[in-house]
Amino acid sequence: MDVDPNGKAVSMAHKSVTWSRYKYPQSLIRYGVYLFTVVFIGYSLHYLNIPIERFYTMFGLGGSILSRYYPPDIAYALDKDYLRYVFETVQMAYVGTLLGVVISIPIAWCASFNVTPSRWLVYPIARFIIMASRSVHEMIWAILFVIILGYGMLPGVLALTLFTIGFAGKLFSEEVEAIKMGPVEAIRATGGNSLQVMVYAVLPQVKVAWTGISIYTWDSSFRAATVLGYFGAGGMGWYLKQTIETLENLKVSAILLSIIMLVIVSEVTSAWARGA
Amino acid sequence: MNPSSIQIRLERVVALRKRYKAIRYFFYFILFLLVLYSIKITVIEDTDWERIGGLGMVAKAMGRFLPPDLSVVKYLFKPTVETFMIACLGTMLAVVLSIPVIWLGAHNITPFFAVTYPLGRSLMTLSRSVNEIVWALIFVAAVGLGAFPGILAIAMRSVGFVAKTTAEAIEDVNTGPIEAIKAVGGSRFQVIRYAILPQILPIFISLVIFQWDINIRRATITGLVGAGGLGLTIQRQLLMYNYGGVTTVILAMLVLIGIGEVVSYYARRAII
Known part of the structure; x- marks a missing residue:
């Protein structure tokens, strides 16, 4: 039998073997926040109609765009x-x-x-x-x-x-x-x-x-x-x-x-x- | 020391003080003249007073903005949500982009001091010195119209502030934990992860929330140059000379910014 900080007896069998920093309710909230963030990003990308592929073409075109601005006058x-x-x-x-x-x-x-x-x-x-x-x-x-x-x-x-x-x-x-x-x-x-x-x-x-x-x-x-x-x-x-x-x-x-x-x-x- | 030498020293000090005072007043006087000159150039000579003509005309010009044109309200929901999302996504992107910049620009963790420290610092200055409108113009040219250039512009604009303030916080961290991790044989990465990160995380998060609040404000105007959000709506109302509609859009902006301010106030209070 082990004793937790509150003085209650806790049996060792119930304790998990790996140590985790966040206990049950906090860990759930954390995962909830992560999930919410991902869903929010996904939904807003969808809502804003963002053409992600243009982001890559920006780098592809990057050279040609920069060359239009170079040399500065x-x-x-x-x-x-x-x-x-x-x-x-x-x-x-x-x-x-x-x-x-x-x-x-x-x-x-x-x-x-x-x-x-x-x-x-x-x-x-x-x-x-x-x-x-x-x-x-x-x-x-x-x-x-x-x-x-x-x-x-x-x-x-x-x-x-x-x-x-x-x-x-x-x-x-x-x-x-x-x-x-x-x-x-x-x-x-x-x-x-x-x-x-x-x-x-x-x-x-x-x-x-x-x-x-x-x-x-x-x-x-x-x-x-x-x-x-x-x-x-x-x-x-x-x-x-x-x-x-x-x-x-x-x-x-x-x-x-x-x-x-x-x-x-x-x-x-x-x-x-x-x-x- | 005899009394007369004290007297002489005293006189010298008094004379010196008088001279300093004279110099200071002269300096103030020059400053005052400069102010007058600037006011003359900017306000008096440059303004077309005839066009403005009297206070009555100004009041009349302001009166065109009233009453707010409420028929615009039904077109406002989507751009308001868009503005909010642009601010959120822009801030998230800024957080991602600022991490390498912080790593380069904080002098106690930068990898190769002579090369990377100036690089990180100049990236911060570059990001902060260019106004969000200019960033938006650049990205509209690069990726086309829509919300996307707005997100990129806001992210680029906020990287500098987040990175600079966080780098300064990192330079001020308590060195005890760093030495402890080094003493048990931690690598550079482990030092950052276990000794520095826990110390700066609250500061970093409160900075990001503060920046998010400012970014909502910025997101309302990137639309003026074609980058989505409420700015586009206000631009459209201006082009139609529908000044009542402009007032309505500004009221919508105020509501959105007010919400952002309240949320950020309580979120920062909860963290600190």
């Missing part, structure tokens, strides 16, 4: 007009992010549960603003603003502003919710109102983190800005659309290369700025 990417658009893209990302960060500071203040001025009125509204601007993809925002305001960089800037509010606002308020409450209580005890609490107790604690988040947001919104022009919202994306629709593959590959280069530059810059 580097001269096109160094063209003065194009470089001007690149510069405008950088500015668009810059202005949009800055505007978004400035707006998201009060929103983050209202959307942090621990320091919000009013938990029943302002908190849900601020949460909703962040949720709504996060949920709609920045490309959709760009399309909507282009319809309302016309082509140009203003819709791009506004789309990036909303993107920043959703992105930075959420991270900002998460940062505020993680602060030490000691200073907040100290300011409240001396009779400070909630604005004073924000300025003297919260801001000093989150300043560094917020700066890091802002730089990271700038990096992300720059990535988005490179493509916003595809929907008419200014910047280099417009060139991408033009060259794709006229099937000038060599120019397309040059533009893609320039996007990748720019993003790498911005990533290095933002890593350096966050380190500093």
Whole structure:
């Protein structure tokens, strides 16, 4: 007779010889999950009508497709007009992010549960603003603003502003919710109102983190800005659309290369700025 | 040390501080000018103010989106399910593709450091630096229209984030178990399987769920360039200038993304 951890007697004959990590109900659930995953993959492949054989032909054609894009037309990417658009893209990302960060500071203040001025009125509204601007993809925002305001960089800037509010606002308020409450209580005890609490107790604690988040947001919104022009919202994306629709593959590959280069530059810059 | 030398040192420190302050304000001033210049270029000069004309016109332009055109609803079910499936399959494919990239790009398990580590890192950067729209365009050119290029585009886009964050988690793992497995004669593969995998699995799964949540958002727009899902429906409504229909499709997107957010929140809470 053997004794199990609960102290009940268990006869050795009932124990299985091989050790398995998961006991009966868990193992069944695990196999159920595996089965469900396989069935789900199979059903969705069927539902989406996916021609798997094209996947293999993609590799077969891979050489010929790549050769259509090679060599990239580097001269096109160094063209003065194009470089001007690149510069405008950088500015668009810059202005949009800055505007978004400035707006998201009060929103983050209202959307942090621990320091919000009013938990029943302002908190849900601020949460909703962040949720709504996060949920709609920045490309959709760009399309909507282009319809309302016309082509140009203003819709791009506004789309990036909303993107920043959703992105930075959420991270900002998460940062505020993680602060030490000691200073907040100290300011409240001396009779400070909630604005004073924000300025003297919260801001000093989150300043560094917020700066890091802002730089990271700038990096992300720059990535988005490179493509916003595809929907008419200014910047280099417009060139991408033009060259794709006229099937000038060599120019397309040059533009893609320039996007990748720019993003790498911005990533290095933002890593350096966050380190500093 | 006599009082006068202290006095001199104090003055020097104060002067230095003043200079730093001046430099800092100068820097802020330059930054401010740059901002003004950028705003002038992007917003003031580039915008066709006459077309926008007054707030009333803007309000009128926005008014075209209301009320939502509910007759579109019956065409929305299939694309919504499609978007959901594209996001799921794309995330699964990204998980599969990210495993070799993680193996190459985490510096404590990479096989040949000098060659494979930079390779893995640059694959991560490449995947993250190209926007999902561009990936979708590339795959539409490669495999044709439909949901398939959307899945591939989303998978390619998410590999970078999943691989980078997991590789960083692997670099931070507790080295005790690794040494223990090595000490009993485990091979490289056994070290990864029994010492590293159990430590990073919860992080990895929560990352994947987080990425799945983002991928639903991405899957709503890959259709704009012909890669299936709700984006295709919104494109169709835009081409018909049916702005009420656009609003309805956006509402459907919000519902789908909301569900994704709630599910991912509780799933991540259950794991951590």
